[in-house]
Amino acid sequence: MEHIMMTFLKSKWVLWIILVLAIIGGGYWFFMRSNSASYQFVTVTQGSITETVSVTGNTTPTKSVSLGFQNTGTIAHIYHTLGDHVSAGEVIAELNTANLSAVLQQARASLAFAEANLASLMAGTRQEQLTIDQNAVTQSQMALINAVANAYAVSDGAVHTNVDQFFTNPRTSIATLTFIVPDAMLANKVAQDRIALEPVLTDWSEQVSSPSFSGSDPMAVATQTVQNIAQVSTFLNDVAAVLVKTPLSGSLLATTLATYQSSIATARTNVASALTTLTSAKTALVSAEGALALAKAGSTPESIAAQQAQVEQAQAGVASAEANLQGSQIVAPMSGMVTQQDAKIGQLASSGMPLVSIIGNGGFEVDAGVSETDVGKLAVGDTATMTLDAFPNESFVGSVFYIAPAQTNTQGVISYQIKISFNKVDPRLKSGLTTNIDIQTKHNENVLILPQYAILQNDNGTFVETLVGKAMTTSPITLGIQDQKGNVEILSGVTLGEHVINIGLKKQ
Incomplete structure (x- = not known):
């Protein structure tokens, strides 16, 4: 039986039949497999859903403030540094207040003078008082004339000595800076301002050196002098800005630039001081002339009322001087921590420039x-x-x-x-x-x-x-x-x- 089976399997026809059946079966399997798609399903569910918006940010204090000086000046004292805790009302930094203190003293003196005049009017005017008032006017006139002369000397020195050291042909119509400034527009403005100042200084010099100068109308001369000082001050401010923007070079060393900047700072201080002196002299003359006029007019109700107005004006001057003095301090408006402290002793601080920042204690x-x-x-x-x-x-x-x-x-x-x-x-x-x-x-x-x-x-x-x-x-x-x-x-x-x-x- 086994022999018969082996003979049957070796038959060619049987082998062909087996081969055909294998091909048909494989094709059917492949065809059916390729036509049966397989899917994955997701079921619709019920539940809660929350929509969110995702962003990235940074923490900031709920209370913060940046502070600066209300006045321009040189920083003299630093009382609190970076990281210090301060209480509301504490002084953090302070400017040099010598000039402001002097102005306040002058304002208080003017107030005292006005109050004394008012008291004198109310007591009645004597001949001796008239003589004293006339002398006060004369002295105030001479003081104002001297203040004008001093203002010229200071302004002339600021321009011809402090500034002209870095100008070529400074007193001519072709005056130019001796170094290159990146801000060409500002450099050209400074050069044109220097050219425009020369005839002003020349006329001013002729005025104060004239034999008739001491007999001039002091108020008229003082008014013109104020305009001249304003022009000089503007020029010096622009020059200071030029020096800040000027880079160092082979022809402009750091020491030289520092010398120029120090010289201009000195000039600006001197000119400002001269203007203060001139203003004080004008105020004193106005007060002296007012006192004399009141004395001559007698103690009428109207004159007493006018002098009372002078007192109130002097009181306002004191209040203004006190406010300016307070503006020379950076005071903490709230309790907190100092997070920025850019003020440095000796630094020239500009009005309104933020130097100190404080974050409050509110989180x-x-x-x-x-x-x-x-x-x-x-x-x-x-x-x-x-x-x-x-x-x-x-x-x-x-x-x-x-x-x-x-x-x-x-x-x-x-x-x-x-x-x-x-x-x-x-x-x-x-x-x-x-x-x-x-x-x-x-x-x-x-x-x-x-x-x-x-x-x-x-x-x-x-x-x-x-x-x-x-x-x-x-x-x-x-x-x-x-x-x-x-x-x-x-x-x-x-x-x-x-x-x-x-x-x-x-x-x-």
Whole structure:
């Protein structure tokens, strides 16, 4: 039997039959396998979903202020440095107040003088008093004439000595600086101002050296002198600005530039002092002439009222001088910590220039920028969860309390500033800490949910794919909000428990 079977298997016809059957069976298997599609399905579920907006910001103090001097001057004292805690009302830095103190003393003296005149008027005027008042006028006139002469001498020295040392042909119409200034416009202005000053100084020199100068009308001369000093002061300020902007070079060494700057600073101080002296002399003359006029007029009710006005004017002068003196100090308006201290002793401080910054003791908030696509989702009061790079594995909770009404354009990118408060004060917080923020904008309960990867989006709309029998169909859907995990709220188009095909990607 075994022999018969082996003979049968060795038959050619049997081998051909087996081969054909194998080919037919393999083809059928391949054909059936290629025509049976395999799908993965996602089930429509019901639950809650939260929409969030994620941004990055930085902590900033809730209270902060930048401070500077109200007056221009040289810094004389520094009482608090970087990192110091200060209380409201403490003086942080102070200018040299010698000139301002002198002005205040002069104002107080003028007030005392006006009050004395008022008392004299009310007591009645005697001949002896008239003589004294006349002498006071004469002395005030001479003092004003001397102040004019002094103002000329100081201004002439400031220009011809302090400035002309770095000018070529300074007293001609072709005056130019001896060094190159990057700001050509400012350099040209300084050169033109120098040319314009020369005839002013020449006429001024002729005036004060004239034999008739001492007999001139002192008030008229003083008025012209004030205009001349103003022109000189403007010129010196521009020269100082030029020296600040001038770089060092082979022809302009650091020591030379420092010498020039020191010389101009001295000149500006001297000219300012001369102007103060001139102004004080004018004020004294006006007061003396007023006192004499009142004495001659007698103690009428009108003259007493006029002198009372002089007293009030002098009181205002004292108040102004006191205010200027107070403006020479940087005073802490609130308690906190000094976070910027750029004031240095000997430095020339400009009026209004911020030198000191203070952050208050009221804690911190977070500033961030939100894109224009997300700002419409936000509302004041939205809850924010925050993590700070400085404190890993910790979360902080707060809420949005400010949304800017106008945009911020940074290199063509539009954003809107928002501010977020912390629910709890944390003493570890510092200014400038990087903060990662998740803001909860909407939360819906009992809604239909699908993952994003089961949703098809194209130019025709938004769809899901399902199987009806063995045929795949496309159904339109309406989307709601989306959370950070990729889950999407489905408003219409599917039912709870329905199976949709997991397409695996978002088509564009």
